[in-house]
Amino acid sequence: MIRVGVAGWPVKHTRSPAIFAHWFERYGVDARYELIPVAPEDADSFFAELPAEWAGVNVTVPHKRTAAAHIKLEGAGARLGVANTLWRADGVVCGTSSDGPGFVASLDAAAPAWRDSNAPALILGAGGAALAIADALRATGCAVTVANRTLAKAESIAASTGAAAIPLTDLADAMAGCGVFINATTRGMAGIDPLDIDLSPLPASAVVADIVYNPLETALLAAARSRGLVAVDGLGMLLHQATLGFERWFGIKPEVDAALRAKVVATL
Structure with a gap:
């Protein structure tokens, strides 16, 4: 065996x-x-x-x-x-x-039209998952912006992957032009406070993805669905990686x- x-x-x-x-x-x-x-x-x-x-x-x-x-x-x-x-x-x-290729494969399976928009991806968070996802999205040719409370951490990911980095104060402006919005933090995970964020700046065509898979339906994804946006849970990334x-x-x-x-x- x-x-x-x-x-x-x-x-x-x-x-x-x-x-x-x-x-x-x-x-x-x-x-x-x-x-x-x-x-x-x-x-x-x-x-x-x-x-x-x-x-x-x-x-x-x-x-x-x-x-x-x-x-x-x-x-x-x-x-x-x-x-x-x-x-x-x-x-x-x-x-x-x-991890990064697993995220992209999950996105392709659940929301394949994301590739057609040619709009940039916006990643919230600057930990290991954000780094892997930024790298994989850049490998597809997608423009990527990383937003984080500590700007230096976002800038570190940007330097490693060719992404852009912005502070959280610029988040709403970046959301207005993005094709995929990704929560790459642990916010919303069971036992952790939900991600409380206004999704109204997102275009109607945007995809909202969450790397959290427990629970499957996070507050972020529920808010996205209530707006009629395509929502992608974190389980797909786990399975595809x-x-x-x-x-x-x-x-x-x-x-x-x-x-x-x-x-x-x-x-x-």
């Missing part, structure tokens, strides 16, 4: 086991997906010599930069210096970040379908 898993601290909250169990059954793969708790003080040694028992590993907070420092990086991982998916190739541990690991480990590009969504929703 092939052993794969997710390394982080903590890891009990992850929905990845449900995702991969669905694909193991669907594609007849004899494998087991395990939780791998790695304490921060042990992270360097763990990723420097990834134990041979693991055919592949997903990486979650707070280890994405630590993992990246010890492996051969490709694609978005090399550009950003982070990794959430590791695999072995010719005896070398390789890795990249699939997982496809890369499965493909690298088992040579199969797995499908993100309604059955998979239903199984993960049942765990929320």
